[in-house]
Amino acid sequence: KAGVTQTPRYLIKTRGQQVTLSCSPISGHRSVSWYQQTPGQGLQFLFEYFSETQRNKGNFPGRFSGRQFSNSRSEMNVSTLELGDSALYLCASSLADRRSYEQYFGPGTRLTVT
């Protein structure tokens, strides 16, 4: 099976701009979660989508939003970028059923805000 893919892998944006990141989960996985990883804060959960619905949400401002399509692909959007949004954004897919909760991460998108 192909793994989780994320595009783009690297991105440089300017403060105030917006950005959209894309994630394609492992085939058959209906749950997609997004995480922000920074050296200071570790892995922080942004939100999770399951069958096109946001099922869980972390403690991030409304500038961070996402959506999931019927083919389980997901996008994450950050509006009005701030310098502090510079981070590695990781997407993870999961079966998220009673048999299997493990998360399979993509390679991430490295976002730099200048």
Add this chain to the structure above:
Amino acid sequence: GQQVMQIPQYQHVQEGEDFTTYCNSSTTLSNIQWYKQRPGGHPVFLIQLVKSGEVKKQKRLTFQFGEAKKNSSLHITATQTTDVGTYFCAGLAGGSYIPTFGRGTSLIVHP
């Protein structure tokens, strides 16, 4: 909310020495997962423990889940340079589909 604490934050070892990282949860967990992230890479799932007192082994790695299902440990015997990376535990509370990650332990192995 649920918190997962992981210690130590960093560990330097000489190649061949053993290494242990500990994970403690503020609440009882339904299961716990362990992940490894190599420098410049992304977290990779290692294992999942679900039963109280469970012990699982993967070659030189031994994973334990505490009797009270609130703590876990990962022990690596005779570390090798290929073990370098950050090891994360992630705990799932009952009814949740989203694991809470610890801050990770970065293992540095000196040859």
